[in-house]
Amino acid sequence: MQIAIVLYDRFTALDAVGPYQVFSSLPGAEVVFAAEQAGRVSDDERSLHLSADAALADVPHPDIVVVPGGPGQNDQMDDGPLHDWLRAADQGTAWTTSVCTGSLILAAAGLLAGRRATSHWLALGELGQHGAIPVSERVVFDGKYVTAAGVSAGIDMGLTLAGRIAGDQTAQAIQLGIEYDPQPPYDAGSPDRAPADLVRTMRARSRFILTGRPT
Amino acid sequence: MQIAIVLYDRFTALDAVGPYQVFSSLPGAEVVFAAEQAGRVSDDERSLHLSADAALADVPHPDIVVVPGGPGQNDQMDDGPLHDWLRAADQGTAWTTSVCTGSLILAAAGLLAGRRATSHWLALGELGQHGAIPVSERVVFDGKYVTAAGVSAGIDMGLTLAGRIAGDQTAQAIQLGIEYDPQPPYDAGSPDRAPADLVRTMRARSRFILTGRPT
Numbered sequence: 001m002q003i004a005i006v007l008y009d010r011f012t013a014l015d016a017v018g019p020y021q022v023f024s025s026l027p028g029a030e031v032v033f034a035a036e037q038a039g040r041v042s043d044d045e046r047s048l049h050l051s052a053d054a055a056l057a058d059v060p061h062p063d064i065v066v067v068p069g070g071p072g073q074n075d076q077m078d079d080g081p082l083h084d085w086l087r088a089a090d091q092g093t094a095w096t097t098s099v100c101t102g103s104l105i106l107a108a109a110g111l112l113a114g115r116r117a118t119s120h121w122l123a124l125g126e127l128g129q130h131g132a133i134p135v136s137e138r139v140v141f142d143g144k145y146v147t148a149a150g151v152s153a154g155i156d157m158g159l160t161l162a163g164r165i166a167g168d169q170t171a172q173a174i175q176l177g178i179e180y181d182p183q184p185p186y187d188a189g190s191p192d193r194a195p196a197d198l199v200r201t202m203r204a205r206s207r208f209i210l211t212g213r214p215t
Numbered sequence: 216m217q218i219a220i221v222l223y224d225r226f227t228a229l230d231a232v233g234p235y236q237v238f239s240s241l242p243g244a245e246v247v248f249a250a251e252q253a254g255r256v257s258d259d260e261r262s263l264h265l266s267a268d269a270a271l272a273d274v275p276h277p278d279i280v281v282v283p284g285g286p287g288q289n290d291q292m293d294d295g296p297l298h299d300w301l302r303a304a305d306q307g308t309a310w311t312t313s314v315c316t317g318s319l320i321l322a323a324a325g326l327l328a329g330r331r332a333t334s335h336w337l338a339l340g341e342l343g344q345h346g347a348i349p350v351s352e353r354v355v356f357d358g359k360y361v362t363a364a365g366v367s368a369g370i371d372m373g374l375t376l377a378g379r380i381a382g383d384q385t386a387q388a389i390q391l392g393i394e395y396d397p398q399p400p401y402d403a404g405s406p407d408r409a410p411a412d413l414v415r416t417m418r419a420r421s422r423f424i425l426t427g428r429p430t
């Protein structure tokens with residue numbers, strides 16, 4: 001079972017590494033990080049660099065595709081090699097997935113038309129503009145399309161999908177192995193429960209937060 | 216504020232990237248991945264490669280040190296360059312931290328003697344053998360020494376410490392930015408609540424789980 005995690009300039013590290021940590025423990029999994037060109041890919045902070053061991057063209061038939069989000073997503077919205085690859089790979093995948101604003105790329109490539117999907121809470125409106133039906137849930141399944149909310153939601157997506165693929169026992173073993181018993185020190189991870197002024201400030205700054213560029 | 220995240224062969228990716236994702240959003244943070252020698256460092260699955268942009272010797276005075284765990288921790292328990300660097304860097308740190316079995320390395324370097332500390336649930340016994348006082352909690356503070364439980368606990372550690380460093384509001388903004396509103400599909404992330412037979416099996420296989428090598 002080949003799992004291709006797509007990298008591009010200015011991706012968000014945890015978007016990719018959360019699902020990676022889960023999927024790489026699946027029995028029979030071969031995980032490969034792939035980018036338009038093989039080589040070192042920098043994250044949105046420019047202080048983390050992951051190796052893309054393969055070019056997209058070297059991974060034509062993955063069983064699972066994972067598209068992370070991040071400020072660099074904005075540069076991946078036009079038709080081109082990544083969209084072509086996504087559409088072709090999707091023909092043969094068992095699961096096509098995304099984390100955070102990765103769903104905007106899937107939608108822009110035409111893969112989420114009329115499908116229920118989610119994204120970072122600040123990007124749900126834009127997701128709708130690209131033809132998907134935005135859903136404010138942590139992990140959304142629509143057929144073989146699985147989308148996760150912002151950044152850290154990729155861990156929940158990974159475990160949920162691991163259960164579908166390999167059964168509850170295996171997914172639970174992975175959860176216990178990574179001691180995923182989350183105890184956030186604050187209850188501020190959702191716009192529904194974070195302090196209202198913080199949510200307002202972040203909505204006002206959302207273009208900067210999503211793109212990393214001043215408005 | 217310089218934050219040095221230590222890499223070594225066969226580290227666990229999420230141990231490093233969880234705290235990274237939080238700390239890299241702290242105002243004024245400069246995060247650097249450092250290893251004994253600069254270059255590409257492979258994780259325990261051998262399918263993820265992170266760049267260590269600095270050699271340890273190039274980062275003599277970090278404000279925060281983060282030591283991740285992973286099967287490769289076993290090869291970092293003897294006195295040598297990493298221990299020397301940890302002891303020297305620790306003289307000037309504001310915070311010396313670890314995730315998962317990274318605490319075993321801190322303990323072996325002599326930095327946790329008589330201190331309350333935690334580790335991966337399968338490694339708490341070994342932590343005690345290296346002079347620390349093992350505590351079965353998610354995030355443990357003892358003065359400036361902050362240790363996190365297994366793998367995913369580094370996110371909770373990161374947010375908790377971010378609050379101490381930059382205040383609750385900033386930490387909550389980071390939490391909302393990474394949408395850390397965890398919703399695991401199972402309640403199996405702690406040995407206290409995971410299925411008992413799974414816990415038994417993993418305890419029996421713990422040497423393999425912790426080292427990646429057959430018993």
